[in-house]
Amino acid sequence: MFIQFLINGLITGSIYALVSLGFALVYNTTRIFHIAYAILYMIAPYFLMTFLIKLQISPILSILIAISLTIIVSLATELFVYAPLVKKKSSPNVLMISSIGVMIIAINLVALCYGNETKIINPSLSDSYKIGNIIITYNQIIQFITSSVFIGLFMVFLKFSKFGIMTRAMRDDTELCKVFSMNVPGFRLVLFAISGLFAAIGGILTAWDFGMDPYVGMPMLLNAIVALIIGGIGKFQAPVIGGLVLGVLQALSVLVFSANWKDAIAFSVLVLFLLFRPQGFIGEKRRLV
């Protein structure tokens, strides 16, 4: 039983890690508390459903279109909401409130178009494999491999490409990037695009298994934020560690208590970390006060 829950936790955790990484990519570099990130995760499977089921387009193509449209939504948020505010030198709270506004609009637009109820993309039950006492479904394997591949690729690019150097430079000092004549507004678009990509993949992977409703974004965003904080803000490996730890922790809390207490446990852990280890597992020590 224990190992089964551990493995389930690791697989859910790998999706948390991917989604949290997308959030961290924006948060670490631009310092925007990007609450509207939640809607990218929610909206991607709706795009997929539209093309796959309503318009009967082939699965691979539908997935690509859904991901591209999600990225466009992410870019639009930056172009039309954040960028003008940053230009005006608005305070972080103003940016966060606008982000809440974007989230409210998108959730209700989706609810208007598709209804409030849970939608299923893939009605068939997934095949499962039995190894000893442990059961793993085909979907879970896809989830784990896809998120691992994207996280792995991102880490390689972060370490070895020009993109990685620029991202790390933005994280360390945006003003200095401008001094070295880096196109900061342009590069922010790249960051928002990649973060949209990660949210879309996480959203589609989860919705393929469990379906989606217009409100799935917020709980996932909360998990992503908890994963980011317990991993440690500032390092890009942190959300990955935090995501896996959170996934395992939630799975084990289901084993010990019940599934209902998952959120309370995640946030109790968050509060404990904020109080006693605000730098998370591997983040840099910084003053929060």
Add this chain to the structure above:
Amino acid sequence: MNYVFHILIMINIYIILSVSTNLLVGMANLLSLGQAAFYGIGAYVTAYALIGLGLPLLPTLLLAMGVTAIFSFLLAYISLKLEGDYFILATLGFQIIIFTILYNWIDVTRGPYGIPGIPSPKLFGLVKIEGITGYIILSTILSAITIFVFYKIINSPFGRALKGMRDDEIAMISLGKNITVLKVEAFVLSSAFVAIAGFIYASYISYIDPTSFNLDEAIFILTAILIGGTGNIKGPVIGAVFVVLLPEILRFVGMPDNLAANMRMIIYGLTLIILMRYRPQGIAGEYKFSK
């Protein structure tokens, strides 16, 4: 006529919520996503006091305010060590934890079934607050008291110290003010008055369940004061009136009910974005979130 009275009672409830939340958001620059939790604690304590203990009106109200104040002191103690985003996160965490407890601890809170049949409170054991007329009088008196108290607070030396802290913390420290104490006081005061709204809601509707006090409600309270504006009294009052009246206006315009619920949220969202871009102080507020 009952319909108009019901709207007026809801406006009074939201005026209390937004005027007291304003002390945090507009005066102390503490953006809290946990206000609905305090609203809920106030409502649940009211329900227990009226059903279980059979207390009269004033002791119930004071008990609700007291218990909420204790919870808010705990949250303040934890979260005020943190700054900016981390403070918001701590209040968000508190909101989620309280909601999860209300929803899942079925033995105590009856969870999603809610608490039905909350009786009307008696004033001094004599006058029973009954019917919609009783509640319109009660809620108007309580919201008038709240507005009066916060008007006095905002214009008191304490209020000026909060404004000073909001605009420049370091300057206030150099003037010898203890900003942690200021923040805790603002936090506890604000939450204790939020509990009044919970008290009116629980005894008026006579049924409560956790979904009235979730994160969406916390965001909704925040939306109300951000649209109206923060930093003074008239901003939050206008915001409360706006968010309660808008759905009714949409209904009169003839928007079908199934669209109206989503449409009004879209209008709130758009208003927030446009205000933050062009008028961060809201319709009639004072504070521009300049920090």
